[in-house]
Amino acid sequence: MARAQGARAQMALAFETTYGTPPVGGFTKMPFASSSLGAQQPLLNSELLGYGRDPLAPIKDSVTADGDVVVPLDAEAFGFWLKAAFGDPTTTGTGPWTHEFQSGSWTLPSMSIETGMPEVPRFAMYSGCVLDQINWQMQRSGLLTATARLVAQGETVGTTTSAGTPVALELQRFGHFNGAITRNGSALGNVVSAEITYANNLDRIETIRSDGRIDGADPSIAALTGRIEVRFADQTLVTQAINGEACELEFAYVLPSGESFTFTVHAVYLPRPRIEISGPQGVQATFDWQAARDSVVGRMCTATLVNDVEIY
Template sequence: MARAVGARSQFAAAFETTYGTAPVSGYLKLPFVSTRLSSEQGLIESDLLGLGRDPTDPIRDVINADGDVVVPVDLRNFGHWLKLLLGTPTSTGSAGAYTHTFASGGWTLPSLSAEIGTPEVPSFPMVSGVKANTLAIQMQRSGAASATIGCIAQGETSATSTAAGTPTEAVLDRFNQFQAAIKKDGVALGNVTGASLTYSNNLDRVETIRNDGKIDGADPGMATLTGSLDVRFADTTLLDAAIAGTAMELEFSYTISATKKLVLTAHKVFLPKPRRSISGPGGIQASFAWQAAKGASRMLTAVLSNDVASYA
């Protein structure tokens, strides 16, 4: 009997026309590092008395479908995750050099269906009504670039054969941490040893009463954008801005070339004044837990430059 292994698992996804209804075609084969996206249904223990010491049967609780998907930050596939998180981008360009601009603050966000298959069993559950709630990216000096996408879904349907057909697969071109850069107000920010960025749609589950235990949807709430900057204490540039309450623009990027890059811009960032501590003879560091707000038109802009013509 074959046993499922992660190396043979498959993640196929397609954007939905109708929320919660899996498309019959148009699936994409998306690379992933790990996933916990699935549904669960708990049990409620019996509260009945008068029938002896042994309890009667438990009853089934509602269905909760959600989980994180850790994906590579790459040149082509990551655009689909940005679309799920922020909505359809504005795309320009030609001849293999395209620029896709994603913006925060949209009222309507798309959903997709994801089939997470393990062919050895075989098992091909389809998770439908998937919306992206959060995006978290960690920047550091070395390693491969990855992002964690927190998802909320409507439900899951079990199957023993694939419904995704033969998914379209893009050439993988993954960004690496050594290709990262951070700018403050358009100027390279020095002495940064680590950084993080977390965006949240703060999705609100619509938990209506229905006989299948599923939710009716997940509506976007007030978005938030937060993160951290860990810096060696070499000057007071960030400290002065924190004390004065001065807003700044922070740009986080991964660059392969002029036509192959990802730029995430937090347009209006505020820094708190951090506590400074000296714990030994080594270098002194400070950590700033920043918060972003809406700038002139939006809070966050993500610009992906690649050879994909459209993410519509």
């Protein structure tokens, strides 16, 4: 008997025209490292008395469908997750194309995502998936991945795929070696690590339904936060924190073949950190920064992806 193995798992994604309704085609094969996307329905214990010490049968509660998907930061497939986070991009060029995603949209697209384990067989289609949060880290070495947190409407399980034959993209993966950080247009030195988290802070529409599913997931006030850990070499960042000023931070990755991903945070505010001397090693400072809407640019952040994909 065949047993499920993660090495044989597969994932396909397509954007929906109608929330909660999987499209009949147009799926794309997505690279991923792991997935906790799933649906669960807990049981409620019976509170009734008068039937002895043994409890009565439990009843089903509402369905919750959500989870995290860990994906690589790459030149093509990552654009689907950026569209899920920010909405449709503005695309320019004639190949390579430049896709610019901007924060602030009140309308986010929903997706249908199918995860498959062919050897069982089990194919689970998650409809009405909306991206709640995406985050990643920058460091000197290691594998570069992002974690996308999703809220879905429901799960439908079958023994055959509903995604047809998904389109496969060319995997051109960014690495930590390709990354750089700038502050107000100048290279920011002495950075040990950085973390970026963008959240749509979805509001689940939990109406009364016979199937126990939600009616939707609406974005509320977004949040963009992160952390920068630096070797303490000068007072630039501390002075900015004390003065309560904002700066522009840009996190960029560029491949030798020309593909690039640039995430620009237009107004970053830094807290005043505690500078500790914990021993004879170098002194490090950690800044848990927050972003806000920049009054000049008119938004909080911009994500720019340059690749060979014409449209998302």
